Amino acid sequence: MWSRGLASLCSWSNLTCTLGSSLQRSRVFVQVQRPTLSALVYLRGNVGDLGGIVATKAMEQVAGLATSAVSAAASAAGSLKRKQQKKVGTHNGTFHCDEALGCFMIRMTEKFGEAEIVRTRDQKILDTLDAVLDVGGVYNPEADRYDHHQRGFDQVFGHGFATKLSSAGLVYKHYGEEIVAKELGLDPQHPDVQRVYLAVYKSFMEAIDAVDNGINQYDTNAPPKYANDTYLSARVGRLNPDWMDENSPEKEDQAFHQAMELAGKEFLDSLRYYGRSWLPARSIVAESLAARKDAHESGEIMILKQFCPWKQHLFELEQEFQLNPTVKYVVYQDERSGSWRVQAVAVSPGMFESRKALPVPWRGLRDEQLSKVAGIEGCVFVHMSGFIGGANSFQGTMEMARKALEFSEAVEMKH
Ligand SMILES: *[C@@H]1O[C@H](CO)[C@@H](O)[C@H](O)[C@H]1NC(C)=O
């Protein structure tokens, strides 16, 4: 009766079990497809333990007693899974954003999927755990020890980032690429994984490392002009039980899990934004930049193929490809109004000053007056500061960009 292949496929609770047999000596294996792959591997390795229980029960099942066979398999699987479940430790007491996020992230990995979180400062217990974050005084990635409080600790993310890491930064440093790849559904070797990995560090993680290590955002001792208490680390901090409230280890653990969820959600939001919005925009800018000489032989005018947030990408791509000369104007169709714009590129990110602002005589003018002064038909406006302008057609707008480029050169030649 028992032959090669699957005997049945059935569901019990939220586990999907596949009962089957191999050809030899009626050994039975159980494949737990959910919840984790590690459970699957473990169970396969323990065929002997399970074989007896499941074989008998599975026979019954074939005889029609499906439920008992499946629940036997599932409970056997469950107890094995519990035995196998990884444990990740962190300290108890007041919690911070870094270990809450670190615990959330490490549970996203293959190795620590669904791991139990153990909160204690008892070193004897910590020593028995599979990973330890933010406590224990050791940084040793081979042993999954990620504390950052010990004297002499000076780990940074690298890739040009020099902020001392927190336990979140440490977990991200060692498991970030895996997490990003999984979330984006890409091979870990894919270049986009590395891009998003770095972008999320820059925009999201580094602040958490810095806040935790007490590093100020600005080099100044001037008192802040207003309170800023809504950033993630502050909000996570507020989830700690209040001194007024009755406290217990259970309540504290519950609050910590809320903190993990809060920090984790914002981490995933950031990761998804970079994967789904930022990355496609980067591709559009990269293509537009590659085609810049088709727009104008100087290479200093870029036509954005499709509207998207382009500024940050342009700066980064120019640096990456060491572009010289740099782009002075970007011509694009405004996403809402559909009208054409020419925008002068800023000197650097965060600066308002343009590399080559639109000509002074055009600034603050509109419509016919502007068209006359510029000698271009269909002009609509140029901003007072000369950083942006537009005409009612693509041709007109391109003409503005070309003339602006020449105009600047003429002025320079006079000097
Ligand atoms: C942490 O847990 C230990 C027991 O494991 C307890 O003795 C200690 O008071 C707790 N510390 C804090 C700050 O809650």
Ligand SMILES: *[C@@H]1O[C@H](CO)[C@@H](O)[C@H](O)[C@H]1NC(C)=O
């Ligand atoms: C508030 O502080 C956080 C963390 O230091 C920072 O990232 C954020 O930009 C600040 N917000 C404002 C409005 O200053």
